[in-house]
Amino acid sequence: xxxxxxxxxxxxFSLPTMILFMMLYLVPMLIVFITSxxxxxxxxxxxxxxxxxxxxxxxxxxxxxxxIFNTVIxxxxxxxxxxxxxxxxxxxxxxxxxxxxxxRTIFMIPNVISSAALxxxxxxxxxxxxxxxxxxxxxxxxKPITKNWFFDPNSAFLTVTSMWLLxxxxxxxxxxxxxxxxxxxxxxxxxxxxxSDFVMDISIRLPLIRPVLGTAVIIAATSMxxxxxxIFLTTNGGPGDxxxxxxxxxxxxxxxxxxxGYANMMGVVLIIxxxxxxFFINKIFKMNETDM
Amino acid sequence: xxxxxxxxxxxTIKIILLAVFTLISIAPLAWILLSSFKTNREIMLSAFSLPxxxxxxxxxxxxxxxxxxxxxxxSLIIATASTILNLLFVSMxxxxxxxxxxxxxxxxxxxxxxxxLIPSSALLMPIYRIMVSIHLFDTIIGLILVHTALGLPTxxxxxxxxxxxxPKELEEAAYIDGCGYMKTFFVIVLPLAKSGLSTVAVLQFxxxxxxxxxxxxxxxxxxxxxxxxxxxxxxxxxxxxxTALFAALTMVxxxxxxxxxxxxxxxxxxxxxxxxxx
Numbered sequence: 022x023x024x025x026x027x028x029x030x031x032x033x034f035s036l037p038t039m040i041l042f043m044m045l046y047l048v049p050m051l052i053v054f055i056t057s058x059x060x061x062x063x064x065x066x067x068x069x070x071x072x073x074x075x076x077x078x079x080x081x082x083x084x085x086x087x088x089i090f091n092t093v094i095x096x097x098x099x100x101x102x103x104x105x106x107x108x109x110x111x112x113x114x115x116x117x118x119x120x121x122x123x124x125r126t127i128f129m130i131p132n133v134i135s136s137a138a139l140x141x142x143x144x145x146x147x148x149x150x151x152x153x154x155x156x157x158x159x160x161x162x163x164k165p166i167t168k169n170w171f172f173d174p175n176s177a178f179l180t181v182t183s184m185w186l187l188x189x190x191x192x193x194x195x196x197x198x199x200x201x202x203x204x205x206x207x208x209x210x211x212x213x214x215x216x217s218d219f220v221m222d223i224s225i226r227l228p229l230i231r232p233v234l235g236t237a238v239i240i241a242a243t244s245m246x247x248x249x250x251x252i253f254l255t256t257n258g259g260p261g262d263x264x265x266x267x268x269x270x271x272x273x274x275x276x277x278x279x280x281x282g283y284a285n286m287m288g289v290v291l292i293i294x295x296x297x298x299x300f301f302i303n304k305i306f307k308m309n310e311t312d313m
Numbered sequence: 314x315x316x317x318x319x320x321x322x323x324x325t326i327k328i329i330l331l332a333v334f335t336l337i338s339i340a341p342l343a344w345i346l347l348s349s350f351k352t353n354r355e356i357m358l359s360a361f362s363l364p365x366x367x368x369x370x371x372x373x374x375x376x377x378x379x380x381x382x383x384x385x386x387x388s389l390i391i392a393t394a395s396t397i398l399n400l401l402f403v404s405m406x407x408x409x410x411x412x413x414x415x416x417x418x419x420x421x422x423x424x425x426x427x428x429x430l431i432p433s434s435a436l437l438m439p440i441y442r443i444m445v446s447i448h449l450f451d452t453i454i455g456l457i458l459v460h461t462a463l464g465l466p467t468x469x470x471x472x473x474x475x476x477x478x479x480p481k482e483l484e485e486a487a488y489i490d491g492c493g494y495m496k497t498f499f500v501i502v503l504p505l506a507k508s509g510l511s512t513v514a515v516l517q518f519x520x521x522x523x524x525x526x527x528x529x530x531x532x533x534x535x536x537x538x539x540x541x542x543x544x545x546x547x548x549x550x551x552x553x554x555x556t557a558l559f560a561a562l563t564m565v566x567x568x569x570x571x572x573x574x575x576x577x578x579x580x581x582x583x584x585x586x587x588x589x590x591x
Contacts, residue, residue: 030494031409038406038465039421045462046428049439110334113327124331126577127338133573133580134342134566135523137541141562146341151555153344156360187337191584198585219323233589240588246432250525254545268434268526275438276530288435295432 053288061282074286087262088270089290091178092245095266096298098186100242107192107237112222114193115200125197129190140254143184147171174260181264184251185244192237199233200226235306239299246295267291342566349559356555371560380535381543381561388540391453392521395460399517400510402461403468408498410469411476412484429466434526441530451533459531460521467587468513475509476502515576515583522569540565 060070078085110128114121131139146153147170158166170180203226211221227234249268252258258265258273267287275284302308348356349371350364375381410418440459441450449455479502487497503510525541532538544565573580 026494027413028415031413031415034405034409034498035421037402038469041402041458041462042425042428042465044443045440045459046431046436046465047424049436049443050428050431052439052442053435106334109330113331124335125581126574127335129573129577129581130342130570131338133519134569135525135541137523137525137544138562138566138569141544141558142341142345142566145555145559145562146344151357151360153341153360160361187334190338191588194581195585195588198589217320236589243430243432247434249434250529250541253525253529268432268437271434271437272526272530276441281438281442284438288438291432291435292430295430295435299430 050292053285053292056282057286057289059282061280061285063279063281070282074283078283078286078290084262084265084270085287088258088265088267091263091265092267092294095182095248096242096245096294098182099245100238100302103186103189103241104192104234104237106187107189107241108196108227108234110189111193111196111200112226115197115226116218125190125193128188128193131188132190137250137254139184140251143180143251144171144255147180171256172260174263177256177260177263181252181256184255185248189241192241195237195240196230196233199230203229231306232308235302235308238306239302242298242302243295246291246298267294342570345559345562345566349556349563351556353553353555356559369560371554371556372564374554374557375561375564378557379543379546379561381540381564383535384538384540384543387453387537388522391456391460391539392518394453394457395464395521396514396517398457398461399464399468400514403465403513404472404503404506404510405498407469407473408476408502411473412481425466425469429470433463437526437530440527444531450531451537453537456528456531456537456539459527460517460524463524463527464513464517464520468517471513471516471586472506472509475506479505511579512583512586515580516587519580 057074058069058071059067060073061067110124114124145151147155149155149167149169152170154170155166155168158168168176170176207225207229208221211225216224245266247268248266249272252264252266252269253272256264258269267290271284271287271291274280274287344360347364348360350367350369351362352365355362355364409415410422444450444455444459449458483501483505484497487501492501523541524539528539528542529545532542543561
C-alpha cells in the first residue's frame with residue numbers, strides 16, 4: 022500500500038512540470054530540429070529539403086551572414102568587456118568603503134528596469150533633435166550637433182552596443198558575492214608581506230573566484246543569444262541590416278515572412294552556438310562541471 | 314614612482330570610474346524624469362534646463378490616450394499567476410526529485426538541465442504555433458503558461474538544492490506519525506524551504522514582469538498586452554507629444570526602481586543564487 026501510494030505521489034507531483042516542460046521545451050525543440058530540414062511556409066508548403074536551409078543560410082543569404090557576424094561580435098564583446106567592467110567595479114566596491122552599497126544599487130538600476138523601457142529611453146537619449154547626448158556634445162563643443170546616432174550607418178552599431186555593454190550591474194553583484202565568500206584570513210600572509218591592494222586583487226582575489234568569473238562570462242555571453250527587444254525597439258536591425266542579430270532575424274523570418282523551416286534552421290544555429298559557448302567558457306575557466 | 318603617489322593615482326582612477334559609471338547609469342533616467350514635467354517646447358529648446366513649473370499634464374495625457382493602467386493590471390496578473398504556478402509546480406517536482414529514487418529520474422533531470430542552455434528565442438516559432446493550435450494565442454492564460462515554463466529550469470535547480478539541504482528526519486517522523494505525503498509536503502516541507510521559494514519567486518516575478526519577446530508574439534489585443542509592450546505603442550502614439558512619452562516612460566520604470574530599492578537585499582541575493590545555481 023505504502024509503495025503504491027508513493028508511486029502515485031511521484032507521478033502526481035511530477036506531472037504538471039513534465040506536461041509544461043514537454044509542451045513548451047521538448048516538443049518545440051523537436052519541431053525546431055526536425056523542421057530545419059524542411060521547406061515549410063504558410064499555405065501548406067511542407068516538404069523535406071535536406072540541408073538546403075543550412076546551405077542557403079551560410080552561403081547565399083547576406084542577411085543571415087550579417088546577423089551571425091553581429092551576434093558573434095556582440096557575444097565576444099559582452100563576454101570580455103562587459104565582464105571586465107563589472108569585475109573592476111566589483112573589486113572597487115569589495116573594499117566596502119562607506120556608502121559602497123549605494124553604488125551597487127545605482128549600477129543595478131539599468132538592469133532591473135525592463136529592457137523594453139531601456140530601449141525607448143535610449144531612443145530618446147540619442148535622439149538627433151532633442152536627445153541628451155547631442156545636447157551635451159553641443160554645449161561642450163559650442164556648436165550644434167545633430168547626429169542621428171541610431172540611424173547613421175557609421176554610429177548605429179556602437180550606439181546599439183552601448184545599451185548593454187556598459188551596464189554591468191548584474192556582473193557586479195555576482196562577482197561581489199564571489200569576493201565576499203573568500204575567507205579573510207587568506208589575505209593575512211600577503212598583508213604581512215606588504216602586498217598592495219592592487220597586487221592582492223590581481224594575484225589572490227581574481228584567481229580564487231575563477232569559477233564565479235566563468236559563470237559571469239557565461240551569463241553575459243549567452244545573454245547576447247537572446248537579445249531582442251533592445252534592437253527591435255530601436256533600430257529594428259537597421260540601417261540596412263547593420264544591427265541585425267540572429268533572434269531578430271529569426272523573428273522576422275518566422276512571423277513576418279512565414280518562412281518557418283528557414284527560421285527554425287536559425288533556431289538550431291542559436292542552440293548549437295549556445296552549447297558551444299558554454300562548453301568553451303567552461304574549458305577556459307576550468308570550471309567544475311558539478312558547480313554549474 | 315614612490316608608493317604614496319601610486320596609491321594616490323589608483324585612488325583617483327577608482328573615483329573617476331565610480332563617477333563615470335554612476336553618471337551613465339543615472340543621467341538618462343534623471344533626464345527622462347525631469348523632462349516629463351517640461352513642455353514640448355522646453356524639451357526641444359534645451360536638455361538641461363529645469364522645467365518652468367512642475368505640472369502633471371504629461372501624466373494626465375499619457376493616462377488618457379493610452380491604456381497604460383490596463384497594461385499594468387495585465388502585467389501584475391500574469392507575473393503573479395506565473396510566479397504562483399511556477400513555485401507550486403516546481404516545488405512539487407523538485408521535492409520528489411530530491412527525495413525519491415525512481416525510473417527516469419536521471420534522464421528527466423538531464424533534460425531539464427540541458428534546457429538551461431537553450432536561448433529561448435530559438436523556440437519562438439514552435440511555441441507560437443503550439444499556442445495558436447491549442448487556442449491560447451492572445452489569452453492571459455497562454456502567456457501565464459509560457460512565462461511559467463520559461464522559468465522552469467532555473468527554479469527547478471534552485472529549489473531542488475534547497476530540498477537537498479533540508480534534513481530528511483522531520484519528514485520521516487511525520488510519516489511515522491501517519492501523516493500522508495500531501496500533508497507532509499505542504500505542512501512540513503514547504504515552510505522549511507521558505508528562503509529557497511522566495512528566491513525563486515523574486516526571479517520568476519521579475520522575469521515575467523520584464524519579458525518582452527513572447528508577450529509581443531503571443532498577444533495582439535490590448536486586453537492581454539503587458540507593460541513592456543505598452544512602450545511599443547507609446548513610441549507611435551506620442552510621436553509629437555514628448556512630455557506624455559516621458560511621463561509614460563517614468564510611470565513604467567519608477568515602480569521597478571522603487572521596489573528594487575526597497576527589496577534590494579532579497580533581489581540581489583536571489584539573482585546571485587539564480588546565476589550560480591542556474
